[in-house]
Amino acid sequence: MSDELSGIELTSTQRRVSHGISVTFPLKLKFNPSIARDPVKIGYVSTNYSMGYKADATFRLKNLTEEKVIETASSNLNCLKRILKWNVSNDILFFRISSNTVPFASHPMNTANWKEELRGLLKEVGSFIRDHYLRISMHPGQFTVINSEKREVVEASVRELEYHADLLDLMGVEGVIQIHVGSGSGGKERGLARFVRGFSLLPERIARRIAVENDDRIYTLRDCLVLNRELGIPVILDNLHHQVNSSGEGLSEAFSLARETWRGTPMTDYSSQEPGEEAGVHASTLDEDDFRRYVQEISRVGDADIMLEIRDKERSALKAVQVLRSMKVGKSRT
DNA sequence: CGCAGTCAAGGAGAG
C-alpha cells in the first residue's frame, strides 16, 4: 500500500517483473491493487527446507490437546513469516500456505479456539503479505471432495474449506483455495453435476476463493472449463496433469483457455516429469530447459503467476528466478 | 538427511 504505483493499470505491453527484467505480454489486466505490481511471480509449496524451520509441522491425532494445537500453529505461523521474508529478499513473491498451518483445524476432536488465540499473529502475517504484494494460494488435501457421493464426506469437505477461508480471512489477504473436481463415480457428467451441487452449499465468503485445477486421472482442462461456465470459478492449469490427461490441446492453447477464466493475473501450477519415473511424477528438481520452454510458451499468451510443484521447493524457486533473469525476453530493470 | 512403518480424512478397481 505504500507504493503509489500499486494498482495502477499499465497500458503499455511492457511490464516490469520482479526479477529485474521486463517481459512483453499482450495484457488486458483489470485494476486490482493486490496483484497489479508484479505480473510474473514464482512460488513454491508450504515450507522451506534450507532455513531450518518448518511452516507445516503437525502431530499425531492421539497427541492432540488444545495447547498442542495452538503451540504448533503459532510456531508454523512464525516460521511462515520468516519464510515469506526470505522469499521477498529472493524475489519469490508467490507462496502456497500449508493446509497444516493449524493442525486438525476442521477435525471434530479439535476444540482449540485458534481463531481467537492466533488472531494477532494471523493479522501480522497478513500485513506482511499485503505490504509486499505477495500472491497466496492454499490447496486442501485429497480428502476434500465436495462432489463425493457420501454426504458426510461432503460435509467434512465444507468444514475443511471453511477453515481455509477462515485462515485467509483472519490474515486479511486475498488468496485462492485450489481444489480438484473430485470423484468420477458414475461418470464425469454426474461427477460434474455433483460438484455444482456441492459448490452451491458453500457460503459466498468461501466460494469466491475457490479455483479448480485439472487433475491427472479424471477431470481435464475441458471439464474444468465447464465448471467455469456454470459457476464462474477460475481454472488453474497444471501443465503436467495436462500432459497426462487432456483432450490434446497444446500448452499455449490450454493456457489461453484457462487464462480467460481469470479476472486478473492467472495462477498456474508448473511441474515437469521426473526422468525415469512413471508419467505424472513430479520432478525432484527444476528442469531448467523445460521450464524455459514453458515460460516461452505461456508468455506468448499472457502473464501468469507460476506455482512450482517441484519437490525441492525453494531451491527450484531460486533456479526459476535465475532462469527468468537469464531469458532474453525483456529489458533490464531501468 | 537413517530408515521403515504409520498416519484423520477418499477413491477406484477387483473380487
Place this chain on the structure above:
DNA sequence: CTCTCCTTGACTGCG
C-alpha cells in the same frame, strides 16, 4: 460388501 492399492509428505519408533 471387503480388500488392496494409489498417492503425498510428515511423524515416530526402532536400530
